[in-house]
Amino acid sequence: MSLSSKLNELEELTSNAKQIQDNLLEEILKVNANTEYLRRFLHGSSDKELFQKKVPVVSYEDVRPYIERVANGEPSDVISGEPITNFLISSGTTGGKQKIFPVNDRYFENFAFIYALRSSIVSKHIDGVKEGGKSITFLNMGLLSATPFGLPIASAVTNFLMSDSFKKWSSKRYASPDEVMFCADSKQSMYCHLLCALVRREEVVSVSVPFASALVQAIKFLETHWKELCNNIRSGHVSEWITDLGCRESVSAILGGSNQELADLIEHECSQKSWEGIITRLWPNVKSIQCIVTGQMSQYIPTLEFYSNKLPLISLSYSSSETFFGVNVNPLCKPQDVSYTFLPNLSYFEFQPVDSRNNDEILDLVNVKLGCFYEVLVTNRFGLYRYRMGDILQVTGFYNAAPQFRFVSRKNIVLSIQMEATTEEDVVMALNHARLVLESSGLVLMGFTCYSNVSSVPGHYVLYWELKTKTPNGIVKLDNKVMVECCRVVEESFNVIYKKFRSKSDSIGALEIRVVQQGTFDSLMEYFVSNGASPSQYKTPLSVNSPEVLAILEEKCVARFFSDKIPPILVDEGNNDGSQDAANRRKSN
Structure with missing residues (x-):
């Protein structure tokens, strides 16, 4: 589909948002009203008013039993009027725990639609991108398991790579061949992505990754491996440890033989004392970096600006395992000003006002009010009805009749480095x-706060502790063995998503406890009170990121301790309810 036709489709969708939303809900209800889940509330009806009156707002725990029944082999019509063919596994960002969500080919059609629309928007705003240039991406096949009934369970990206929609997708726009994306070994895939990107450096016009953290990791990987990459380019041969046959053959073809001049150029740039602007130095024709830099990813903006000479950082779309929401129609705006225009053809959206006195007040997509904060509810085609996402959004404007939202936060999340989510609980x-x-x-813990430290790679959690002795006026003596044990115990208490990232040396570093002087948290309260907080209602913030607050804490820091062990992942935490065993059995058969 041409650039103009995609942009015309955007205009049509946003101009007729109300009608399209109403039609979509009617279609969803007609197909799904007789499912076991909805029949309890609608008795076969597809009436919108009855749906809004009778169908409850739910969380994942409410619908998990129904999803698991389908995953365990019961018919799809437990929750969906259409066959369920795949399960998406979430990153765990909403509640700190991974979830599985049922989908079918319609989800991947929406995936392709969103990516095509994104490309059209970028091409409209950035000259040169539409002229056949290539994009660096670091997509690769992730862990693939299966339900006990044999349906695949994987991330959205992995499922998309396996789908018919991807087969129709023009992946030639990427600097890497499909075989590198199909590689399940993340290290081999990353190495080959970078090797292809360096060989094709003149053709590369953009960098496109799902999240900002992934690009920071890729740069760190390049810092470690650039000499070896140069040797490959100089010799014309791929390193022997690249054993994935698809990667080896496809990348060797792109390498094409020895290129001494290119190897010397890359070596010159990477051996400089500073890596400031390394992206534009290695890829001089790159015009933008496309990745999510909103929400928890905003912490990586300064790092990416340093590495890229402040190239445009573009958050193109807002999506989740549950659904796609919308696109950024103003891609050249500042990262902190990103808003997403919701598209009415993707799911049926409702909005519950945040802190509303009337808990029953729920608004349709086109009835939200400028400046107000809402939690978004999703009704999709695959078995989620009035599903509470946990995402808090603010209305920033309208594009035709479709509202635009700024992502504010996820409920209860206080720490995050990658896509893990560590909650207040x-x-x-x-x-x-x-x-x-x-x-x-x-010893007694008198006060604490924490923050996600991403000033170095990999980032890590920092906890500030104020301690005192059990005896009055006692002197706090810090035993290294005890404090390191505290670090270990804290890490072992976190959820399995944190532990999985922590087990990878380049994802999350060892947790750190910084002990501060007694009285530090009194100083912290004085700071907040001096800036308008009420002394009678003051609460020490559970997490902080203000430079001023961190400066107070750092000034009072007297000792630092790190966890010395990677927290173990228990069998019942990491076995996906036996789905991995099922996948292994299918493979052996």
Whole structure:
């Protein structure tokens, strides 16, 4: 489809948002009203008013039993009037735990639609991108498992790579061949992505990755491997440790033989003392970086600006395992000003006002009000009805009749480095466990706060602790063994998503506890009170990111301790309810 036709489709969708939303809900209800789940509330009806009156707002725990029944082999019509063919596994960003969501080919059609629309929007705003240039991407096949019934379980990207929609997708726009994306070994895939990108450096016009953290990791990988990459280019041969046959053959063809001049150029740039602007130095024709830099990913903006000479950082779309929401129609705006225009053909959207006194007040997509904050509810084609996402959004404007939203936060999440999500409950539980270690050594935790430190790669969690002795006026003596044990206990208390990222040396670093002087949290309260906080209602913030607050804490820091072990992943945490065993059995058969 041409650039103009895609942009015309955007205009049509946003101009007729109300009618398209109403039609979509009617279609969803006609197909799904007789499912076991909806029949309890609608008795076969597809009436919108009855749907809004009778169908409850739900969380994942409410619908999990129905999803698991289908995953375990019961018919799709437990929750969906259309056959369920795949399950998407979430990253865990909404609630700190991975979830599985049922989908079919329609989801991947929407995936392709969103990506094509994104490309058209970028081409409209950035000259040169539409002229056959290539994009660096770091997509690769992730872990693939199966339900006990044999349906695939994987991330959205992995499922898309396996779908018919991807077979129709013009992947020649990428600097890497399909075989590199199909590689399940993330290290081999990353190496080959970079090797192809360097060989094709003059053709590359953009960098496109799902999240900002992934690009920071890729740069760190390049810092470690650039000499070896140069040797490959100089010799014309791929390193022997690249054993994936698809990668080896396809990348060797792109390498094409020895290129001494290119190897010397890359070596010259990478051997400089500073890597400031390394992206534009290695890829001089890159015009933008396309990745999510909103929400928790905003912490990586300064790092990417340093590496890219402040190239445009474009958050193109807003999506999740549950559904796609919309696109950024103003891609050249500042990262902190990104808003997403919701598209009415993707799912049926409703919005519950944040902190509303009337818990029953729920608005349709076109009835939200400028400046107000909402939690978004999703009704999709695959078995989610009035599903509470946990995402808090603010209305920033309208594009034709479709509202535009700024992502504000996820509920209850206080720490995140990658796509893991550590909630207030996670932190409090971990501290309660660590308190037992402290008490056994005669110490008491008097105050704490924390933050996600991404000033170095990999980032890591930092906890600031103010301690005192159990005895009045006692002197706090810090035992290294005890404090390191506290670090370990905290990490072991966190959810499995954190532990999986922590097990990878380049994803999340060892947790750190920084002990501060007694009285530090009094100083913190004085700071907040001096800036308008009420002394009678003041609460120490559970997490902080303000440079001023961090400066106060750093000035009072007296000791630092790090976890010395990677937290173990217990069998019942990481076995996906036996789905991996099922996948292994299918493979052996």
